[in-house]
Amino acid sequence: xxxxxxxxxxxxxxxxxxxxxxREVSALESELYIATKDDINNAYKEKGNAYGVVHVGELIxxxxxxxxxxxxxxxELYKGISLSNENPSDYxxxxxxxxxxxxxxxxxxxxxxxxxxxxxxxxxxxxKVGDE
Numbered sequence: 001x002x003x004x005x006x007x008x009x010x011x012x013x014x015x016x017x018x019x020x021x022x023r024e025v026s027a028l029e030s031e032l033y034i035a036t037k038d039d040i041n042n043a044y045k046e047k048g049n050a051y052g053v054v055h056v057g058e059l060i061x062x063x064x065x066x067x068x069x070x071x072x073x074x075x076e077l078y079k080g081i082s083l084s085n086e087n088p089s090d091y092x093x094x095x096x097x098x099x100x101x102x103x104x105x106x107x108x109x110x111x112x113x114x115x116x117x118x119x120x121x122x123x124x125x126x127x128k129v130g131d132e
Contacts, residue, residue: 032059036059039056040056040061043061050063051064077091077092
């Protein structure tokens with residue numbers, strides 16, 4: 001069985017190797033994109049959509065669509081739908097969230113009223129060596 005110091009040493013070495021490989025892969029992906037950019041752009045033009053998956057030779061290219069919504073405008077629209085006697089939930093999903101920093105700064109009386117709506121679960125464990 002290896003000592004913790006041996007494991008830490010091997011872990012540092014492998015992480016350095018991994019970072020070097022990630023840099024190499026990223027550089028090769030960039031180089032490949034530059035070499036095939038025209039073909040990729042043509043594939044998306046043929047598709048008639050700037051997002052999603054296209055095939056260019058052996059390559060499978062995916063440009064995911066990232067949609068963001070103006071929260072203030074959505075709140076106005078939600079209110080307008082409500083005023084027109086329609087159910088805004090049929091059109092808009094509302095999510096509530098509380099900043100953990102703000103929650104911790106609240107007086108106990110306010111915090112306790114929110115406690116029943118709060119669930120705390122452990123996140124992903126990470127282990128780092130001191131100088132990482």
